[in-house]
Amino acid sequence: MHARSYLWLFLPALSLLLLFILAPAADLLWASMFDPNFTTEHFARLVNRGVYFDVMIRTIRVSLIVAVICTVIGYPVAYYINLQSRNRQTVLLFLILIPMWMSILIRTFAWMVVLGRDGLVNEALAAVGLVEEPVRMLFTSGAVLAAMVQILLPIQILTCYAAMTEINFDLIRAARVLGAKPWQAMMRVFLPLSLEGTITGLVIVFMLSMGFFITPALLGGRQDTMIANLIEFQVQRLNWSFAAALGLVLLILTVVMIVLLRGLGRMAARRILKGGL
Amino acid sequence: MYKTLLGAAAVALLAASPALSQDKVLTIAGSGGVVKEITEKVFLPAFEEKTGWKTKFVAAESNILLEVRTMAASGQMLYDAMEVSASSYPQAVREGLLEPIDYSLLDPDNKLPAKAKKKFGVVSASYSTVPVQRLDKNPEGRKMQSWADFWDVDTFPGPRSLKQQPEYNLEFALIADGVAPDDVYDVLGTEEGLDRAFAKLSELKPYIPVWWTSGAQSVQLLSDGEVFYSTTYNGRVGKLQESGVDVEIMWNGGALHTSHVGIPKGAPNYEMAHEWIRVRTMRPDLELEYVKKLPYPNFAPGLFDAMSEEQAKTMPSYPANADVQFVANEEFWAENIERIRERFDEWLLE
Numbered sequence: 113m114h115a116r117s118y119l120w121l122f123l124p125a126l127s128l129l130l131l132f133i134l135a136p137a138a139d140l141l142w143a144s145m146f147d148p149n150f151t152t153e154h155f156a157r158l159v160n161r162g163v164y165f166d167v168m169i170r171t172i173r174v175s176l177i178v179a180v181i182c183t184v185i186g187y188p189v190a191y192y193i194n195l196q197s198r199n200r201q202t203v204l205l206f207l208i209l210i211p212m213w214m215s216i217l218i219r220t221f222a223w224m225v226v227l228g229r230d231g232l233v234n235e236a237l238a239a240v241g242l243v244e245e246p247v248r249m250l251f252t253s254g255a256v257l258a259a260m261v262q263i264l265l266p267i268q269i270l271t272c273y274a275a276m277t278e279i280n281f282d283l284i285r286a287a288r289v290l291g292a293k294p295w296q297a298m299m300r301v302f303l304p305l306s307l308e309g310t311i312t313g314l315v316i317v318f319m320l321s322m323g324f325f326i327t328p329a330l331l332g333g334r335q336d337t338m339i340a341n342l343i344e345f346q347v348q349r350l351n352w353s354f355a356a357a358l359g360l361v362l363l364i365l366t367v368v369m370i371v372l373l374r375g376l377g378r379m380a381a382r383r384i385l386k387g388g389l
Numbered sequence: 390m391y392k393t394l395l396g397a398a399a400v401a402l403l404a405a406s407p408a409l410s411q412d413k414v415l416t417i418a419g420s421g422g423v424v425k426e427i428t429e430k431v432f433l434p435a436f437e438e439k440t441g442w443k444t445k446f447v448a449a450e451s452n453i454l455l456e457v458r459t460m461a462a463s464g465q466m467l468y469d470a471m472e473v474s475a476s477s478y479p480q481a482v483r484e485g486l487l488e489p490i491d492y493s494l495l496d497p498d499n500k501l502p503a504k505a506k507k508k509f510g511v512v513s514a515s516y517s518t519v520p521v522q523r524l525d526k527n528p529e530g531r532k533m534q535s536w537a538d539f540w541d542v543d544t545f546p547g548p549r550s551l552k553q554q555p556e557y558n559l560e561f562a563l564i565a566d567g568v569a570p571d572d573v574y575d576v577l578g579t580e581e582g583l584d585r586a587f588a589k590l591s592e593l594k595p596y597i598p599v600w601w602t603s604g605a606q607s608v609q610l611l612s613d614g615e616v617f618y619s620t621t622y623n624g625r626v627g628k629l630q631e632s633g634v635d636v637e638i639m640w641n642g643g644a645l646h647t648s649h650v651g652i653p654k655g656a657p658n659y660e661m662a663h664e665w666i667r668v669r670t671m672r673p674d675l676e677l678e679y680v681k682k683l684p685y686p687n688f689a690p691g692l693f694d695a696m697s698e699e700q701a702k703t704m705p706s707y708p709a710n711a712d713v714q715f716v717a718n719e720e721f722w723a724e725n726i727e728r729i730r731e732r733f734d735e736w737l738l739e
Contacts, residue, residue, distance in 0.1 A: 163738040229614045248548075250615060251598040333598055334737055348451075349730065350458060350484070 137363065143356035154357035164342070168361065171338040172369060174253075174328075175321035178260045179314045182268040185261070187310060190272035205273070208266050216263055220330050223259045224250060227331070251333040259327045264320055268313045275309020304384045311377035315370055322366045339365075413442040415661055418456070419472035421448030422605055423628055423683060431678045436668045442661060451603050453477070457486050457653045466655035470662045473510050475646035476556055479723030482509050488652040494663045500671060505688035510649030511670045514685035517623045517705040517714060518557050519643035524635045526617040536565035536642045539618060540589070542596050547617030549593065550610050553600035555733035556722050557644045560715065561620070562589035564642045570715035577721070583729070587736060600737070611636060623705055624683040640710045644717040648685075680704065 144154055158164045193204045211219065226232045227249040234246040249255055279302060287297040325340030339362045346355035415436070419428060425448045433444045447468070449456055454477045460466050473481055481487050487509035495511070505512040522533045526547055533539060539549070539561070551558050560573045566589045568576050576582035598616065601607040607621040612634050626638050650669050652662045668675065673689040677696065680686050684703040686693070693701065701707045705714070722729075 161735055163735045167738060248598065334600070337738060345734065348455060349734075350455065350480070 137360075140356045140360050140363070144353055144360055147353040151353075154354045157354070158357060158361060164358075167337055167339055167342055168365060170336075171322060171340075171362075172365065174257070174260075174336075174338065175318050175324075175369075178257060178264060178321045179268075179318040181257070181261050182265050182317045183272075183310060183314050186265055186268035186313070187272050187306075190269050190276055193269075193273055194276040205270070208269055211262075212266055216326055219263055220259055220327050223255065223262075223327075223331055227255050250331060251336075253332065253336050256328050256332040256336050259331050260321060260324060263327065264317045267320070268317050271313030271316060272306065272310050275306045275312075278309075279305045300384075304381065307377070307381045307384065311374065311381070314377075315373050318373060319366055319370060322362065322369070413658075413661075414445050415442050415469045415658055415665055416445045416447060416467055417470045417665065418447045418449045418453050418468045420604070421450050423625065424472075427679055427682050431675050432669055435672065435675055436665055439668065440661065440664050444665075450605070454481060454486070457481070458484065461486055461654050464655070466653055466657065468653050469656045469658045470665050471651055471653055472513070473649045473651040475516075475648050475717060475719050476554075476722065478507070478510060478649055478651075479719055480726070481651065483723065486654055488654055488656060488659060490652065490666070491663060494660065495666055496671070500690045502688050502690075505670070507649060510651035511666050512647045513650040513666075513670050513687050514648045515645065515687070515706050516648065516685045517640070517643045517645050517710075518552070518620050518717070519623050519626075519714075520561075520618060520620050520639045521611060521626055521629075521636050522639060523611060523614075523617050524637055526614075532637070533618070533639050534641060535639075536561050537567075539639075540565040540593055542593075545618070547596075548598050548615065549596055550599055550601050550607060550616040550619035551593075551597060552607070552620060553602050553737070555729050556726070557620075557717060558590060559583070559586040559729070560644060560717075561642065562586040562593075564715075565589060570642060570713075573715060574718050574721050583732075587732070590736075623703075624685050627682070627684065627703070641713045643705075643710075643714040645705055645711065645714045646717045646719070 145151065147154070189208075193201055196204065224231070228234070229246045229248070229250070231250075233249065234243075237243045237247065283301055283305070284297050287301045288294070292300065322338075323340050324338060325344055328336045328338045329341055329344070339358060343355050343358045343362070346352075346358060417428075419425065425446060429446055433446060436442070437444055449471075453471055453473075457466075457468065457471065460468070473487070489508055490506070490511060492506060496506070501511070520533070520536070520539050522545075524532070527533070527545065531544065533545060538545060551561075559577060563573050563576055563582065563586050564570055566585060577586060599610065601610060601619065601621075604622050604625050607619050608625045608629050610616045611619055611621070612629060612632065623638060623643075626636060629636055650666050652659060652666075656662055670687050671689055673691040673695060676687055676689040676692050680692075680696070680700065684705065686704050686706055696704075702709070705711065
């Protein structure tokens, strides 16, 4: 009766979900299976040809590495920002956000200028005398990783920071009063409390990395091809059904990995809370 | 009261603007870069003068076919005429993306030679995919003379680049492996020939850091020094040389192509598009201006007679150049592209 009528308020959100997420996903499924007649050849091709499996594994591996590196670098940075005064914090956060004003494409191009044969790094190395011939840094996996970390780091920093501001510093002081050494207070009080937010940030960075294609396309070689690159490639070739199949695989892989990561995160959180690191 | 007036004015303005854009505009899609510049300088004004229509040139680079396919699928064709490269032509025809050309409208007096008049397009340019070398990166006093040299990483060390497609690269590989240019397609038609070409390409693969996808990229790679040797389209080399990069074309073993101008399916201004085609393909005076900057001659009647010797030497269809190249067999690729392309894409990923 009246009690149930509030459920109608969910309608806008639900229709948004349906229209922009479920319907396109269903369309993708349809496109990959009907070419125009029913066929499973695209999925068969994905499974039978080893190269596609390699690309999928590589995409997951690169995304995981990027997410972990972003966390390892981002967490201490967020912690440091959190310790500052309010005004300082605003300035620091602002500085971290500035690169995000530029599009990913421009930032990737900037990396090409930095890492190129006649680029900034090589010029610096040559000027100092460390190398005789220019080092090849472009079109390598390292370049892709470096650029992806640089692009996604602000996101992890902000997420960790948001988690940390929630933590009441009095808890740390209480731990110190109770006899904990500084690093113990950090490990057994602060870290577990910020873990949830950090894992969320890690998952977000992972998710974004899975879909990256500009950076591997411009900075990587053949050996850095990720799923999104394959999709773009196949769309260009007008193999839209195969591209749809690839897109579906990407979607499923990402969802599965997110569930796994969150589950692992929760297990790790419980472990830490119970027995400490 | 004021708000209502403001609202009414806004609506009136919005309603009026579509009417303004009813101005007769012909939309043409083509390559960007130098091609776009020259088209806008030479051909578009001539067309506008002759017909009183306005033109809009869209630089769609290598995505033209993709865009046209999307537009055809949605039922709203935005282009009236488009550049159809040599490799896109068979595919576009197969997918039904082009309208047949009405030659009674275009060329009632039969001035164009037969080889320029295809069913779904008119030849607008002949160009070559040729290897280009950076002379300053060559070892002392040596110059590449053939595809075998391009493959010779010991004598000519350095990174190379090729276009990210099987077409023409397989032929180049076979020529490097010793097949005579005239026999290339016979060999390529057999399974062993195909395996041989892929094996030869695999030899060079480790020395290719990046495979180029657009003409602009191939030139940029050479200019930046990211690669020392690369294939590219002959027309882009002139500008590269002008910008101060010491490069030279190696015509020997290059692939000769013809590109066309066509009318996409559902083009809004079918008849006026023929006028554009006439301006683009049958005016030797305009074409002469065009080839001064871009050595991509078409078959405009009387063209070669009007050229100087020096200018003719940079043309892909100039006899000395044409003799050492092979004519790219687009029909072969139209028939075999599906299976070979799949193999090539996966070979790339290995």
